Amino acid sequence: MLSLALAAFVAGQGQALQMSYPVEPGLRGVTVEWSGHEVPFTLRGDRWLATVGVDLDSRPGDHAVNVTFAYEDGRARVLREPVEVRAGQYPTTELEVEERYVELSPEDQARADSEAAETNAIYDTFTPERYWSEAFAVPVHGAKDGRNFGHRRVFNGQPRAPHSGADLRATTGTPIYAANRGRVVLAKELFFSGNAVFIDHGHGLYTTYLHLSKIDVAVGDMVERDQEIGLAGATGRVTGPHLHWGVRLLDARVDPFSLVRIGAQ
Numbered sequence: 001m002l003s004l005a006l007a008a009f010v011a012g013q014g015q016a017l018q019m020s021y022p023v024e025p026g027l028r029g030v031t032v033e034w035s036g037h038e039v040p041f042t043l044r045g046d047r048w049l050a051t052v053g054v055d056l057d058s059r060p061g062d063h064a065v066n067v068t069f070a071y072e073d074g075r076a077r078v079l080r081e082p083v084e085v086r087a088g089q090y091p092t093t094e095l096e097v098e099e100r101y102v103e104l105s106p107e108d109q110a111r112a113d114s115e116a117a118e119t120n121a122i123y124d125t126f127t128p129e130r131y132w133s134e135a136f137a138v139p140v141h142g143a144k145d146g147r148n149f150g151h152r153r154v155f156n157g158q159p160r161a162p163h164s165g166a167d168l169r170a171t172t173g174t175p176i177y178a179a180n181r182g183r184v185v186l187a188k189e190l191f192f193s194g195n196a197v198f199i200d201h202g203h204g205l206y207t208t209y210l211h212l213s214k215i216d217v218a219v220g221d222m223v224e225r226d227q228e229i230g231l232a233g234a235t236g237r238v239t240g241p242h243l244h245w246g247v248r249l250l251d252a253r254v255d256p257f258s259l260v261r262i263g264a265q
């Protein structure tokens with residue numbers, strides 16, 4: 001009989017992945033080494049759960065991660081777990097935007113560089129507290145899906161970074177709601193993103209809400225799932241009003257809807 005070695009965990013490029021193990025007597029905790037972080041699992045009912053992210057540009061194929069099971073008697077067991085990354089199908093999109101967002105002035109370039117450093121420093125911060133326990137909600141009421149995640153983009157004929165979020169239909173003034181409980185870690189206007197809100201949900205998970213016409217929260221605020229944080233708009237590098245909703249999960253650029261699909265955690 002043919003036996004196939006099946007990866008315990010499978011995820012596409014740019015997808016969130018939930019790792020799960022059953023409870024065991026005497027098991028005190030589970031952690032996984034993921035993207036240089038030691039990610040703790042959370043006990044929910046009869047399972048240990050952790051949510052990790054596979055970056056948009058992760059190499060497709062077989063990977064492996066170390067999972068540590070720590071027992072109350074001091075023993076620890078390390079399991080080398082296979083993770084299969086499947087290639088995503090991401091088309092190329094050509095867009096026309098204001099030229100100043102493609103050929104940046106030296107001042108705008110300096111601003112964009114400093115804002116990129118600031119946002120990368122946020123994403124590199126691993127908050128050990130996990131603020132959320134419910135499923136992630138879509139931040140525009142009634143929206144069922146988003147567009148353009150992962151698309152390779154050409155602005156005014158020039159290739160730029162892939163699109164790392166989902167674009168949700170929303171006219172200017174549409175209320176935008178926090179996808180889950182967390183702390184506001186950025187709430188201001190950025191060069192490319194326009195008016196932006198970043199929420200830290202803990203355990204390396206961030207959601208971002210861009211191009212807003214109005215921001216209703218401030219840095220340091222704790223927000224609840226489904227709390228209004230601002231209004232949709234068309235600020236920054238856009239072709240029209242919409243909500244750009246992004247997820248960073250342990251430094252990985254992940255489709256927000258893949259996080260929603262994981263459901264209750």
Ligand SMILES: [Zn+2]
Nearest residue numbers: 165166167244
């Ligand atoms: Zn977008």
